[in-house]
Amino acid sequence: MRQQSTHLLEGSNLSCVRDDRILFEQLNFKLPAGHTLLLEGKNGSGKTSLLRILCGFREPDDGQVLWCGEVIEDSQYHADMAYVGHLDGVKKELTVLENLKVSLALGQPGTYSIQQALVKVHLSGYDDTLVQALSAGQKRRLSLARLLITHNVLWILDEPFTSLDKQGIALIETLMTEHCANGGCIVLTSHHDIDLPDVSVQRIHLS
């Protein structure tokens, strides 16, 4: 294991062009361990594009993304990060437990067991429920449970609060605070105001 303090996400000179439109250019940021990066901006300003660049799904049109000082191409980066996007990434024909087992098999075991994670996201007792029977908010909490059961340092969250109620939002904020306190870091987009008093939050405004 590397030292927690060395974990660092860095974007240098990032730019993204979509359909001949410059979404952003010369974007620089450095994210130390325990910090959160909040991307703000109106719809279509390139928040999701930036997240997908950080995931490695999309090549930046210029610049590069560094993880611990190295360009993100190796599988080590993917072992250290987890992504929850617009789509929940869960199979509706499978049960809650089956979904989490597959996620666990695809990654490396993390801090919490599946049962502990389900308790954390208030889904205990739903183990054998088919995902199609869950509400939108419950599905969201299930996909966030994935963050807890696999090993990861960096969370990339695209609108994590969508379809969650007040308690759900508070729950995720608690989990995020805990993750940062343990030396992890988070990049997220959100329309809601996030309330993380114990975490140092950097903001990037895309326009």
Place this chain on the structure above:
Amino acid sequence: MSLSHAFFALIRRDLVLALRRRSEVANPIFFFILVITLFPLGIGAQPKLLQAIAPGIIWVSALLATMLSLDSLFRSDFDDGSLEQILLSPQPTSILVLAKVAAHWLVTGLPLLLVAPLLAIFLGMPGDALPILLGTLLLGTPVLSLIGAIGVALTIGLRRGGMILSLLVLPLYVPVLIFASNAVEMSSSGLPVSAQINILIAMLFMALVLAPWPTAAALKMSMN
């Protein structure tokens, strides 16, 4: 967790999914049976002719049935975001892709093998040719799935990729069709077929080794 654990977990997941959406999965096999049973009705009472073209009928139907099923290989994973999660796994994507193709073949290719002998007898194929027919299907249909996976991965991001998909993969399917149906035809007339079988074996191994990489790369590209 180890790579083999991820590999088998993914196969298991896809098999469970197939079991829970049976009607969708049964489509290609129904198509296969329907096409083959319609041929005798269309051709009329000419058992000699039917017997002569039986290998071709069975293999063309198997090929089209496989093509029909290709879209389901990555479609639902693409639509619900599971594919993103698979690509973000620290395990090598090409191996995970191989797991997906293996599960897909077990669900769509293997059933063809099970009903093919019955349909072959129905078309009047001599009994001696049955083992060769099964052998060519066993070797050939995985090749079709593996090659098809490349095409699906390339077209998954397109809204109407079906037409392009057929144009992409059909030319690559032709060699399999030629060697496989030729082997069955020769064995019906009692001729040796080891050359064709060897070529099919070579194709299978080549596809097993070479197809997963471009598939993985194309999937990453489609995520853009």
